[in-house]
Amino acid sequence: xQTTRQKPQNAAALCAMALFVLMLGCLLxxxxxxxxxxxxxxxxxxxxxxxxxxxxYVSARLRASDAEGAAAVGQGPEGPALLLREPGYETRIYLxxxxxxxxxxxxxxxxxPESAQPVARAAAFAVTVQGSxxxxxxxxxxxxxxxxxxEGGA
Numbered sequence: 001x002q003t004t005r006q007k008p009q010n011a012a013a014l015c016a017m018a019l020f021v022l023m024l025g026c027l028l029x030x031x032x033x034x035x036x037x038x039x040x041x042x043x044x045x046x047x048x049x050x051x052x053x054x055x056x057y058v059s060a061r062l063r064a065s066d067a068e069g070a071a072a073v074g075q076g077p078e079g080p081a082l083l084l085r086e087p088g089y090e091t092r093i094y095l096x097x098x099x100x101x102x103x104x105x106x107x108x109x110x111x112x113p114e115s116a117q118p119v120a121r122a123a124a125f126a127v128t129v130q131g132s133x134x135x136x137x138x139x140x141x142x143x144x145x146x147x148x149x150x151e152g153g154a
Contacts, residue, residue, distance in 0.1 A: 051140030054100050054120030058082065058093055058136050059143045061102075065091075066147045071134065073127045077113050080127045082136070092116075095125035100138065 065071050065084040072083045076094025084091040085107060092103045092111065101116035126137040132147045 048140075050120055051122075051138070054122060055136065055138050055140050055143050057119055058100070058138075059145050061091065061093065062134055062136065062145045062147070066149050068149045070149070071147060073129055077111060079125060081111075082127045082134075093119070093125075095122060098123065100125055 061084060062071060062082065065086075070085050072085065074081045074083045074092070076092070076096070078095045078097075081092050081094035084093070088107055090105065090107045092105065094101060094103075094111075094113075094116075096113040096116060098121060099118040100120050100122040101113065101118050103112060103116035105112065123139045124137065126135075128135045132149075134145045134147065136143050136145065
C-alpha cells in the first residue's frame with residue numbers, strides 16, 4: 001500500500017517541478033527577448049539623436065551668425081560649404097569623407113579638410129540660399145533658417 005501512495009506523490013512532485021522549470025525557461029526567454037528589443041531601440045534612438053543634433057548644431061551656428069553678409073554658401077571638397085564669416089576669419093561647415101566637419105580659418109585661406117573638426121557622421125549635406133532664407137539638408141532631414149539681418153551672401 002505504501003508504494004501506491006508514494007507513486008502519486010512522486011508524480012505530483014515531478015509534475016510540479018517540470019511546471020516550475022518550464023515557467024523559469026519562459027521567464028528567461030522573455031527576459032532575453034526584452035533585452036534585445038531594448039538594446040535595438042536605444043541604439044536606434046541614439047543614432048537618430050546624433051543625426052538630428054548635427055542638423056540642430058548647423059542651424060544654431062547659422063542663427064548665431066545673423067549679421068549682414070556674415071553667412072554665405074561656398075564650395076567644399078565634396079559639395080557645398082556653409083561659410084560663417086567674422087572680421088578676418090570664417091567658420092566653414094562642409095561634408096568630408098562621410099562626416100560633417102567644421103573648420104575655423106583665416107578668411108580666404110584654402111580649405112584644409114584634414115585639420116577640420118568632425119561634427120557628426122553624415123552621408124549628405126546641402127545648403128541653398130534664397131534671399132535671407134537658408135535651407136540646410138543632411139541625411140537626417142532639412143531645416144530652414146531665416147536670417148533677420150537682411151539678405152545673406154551667396
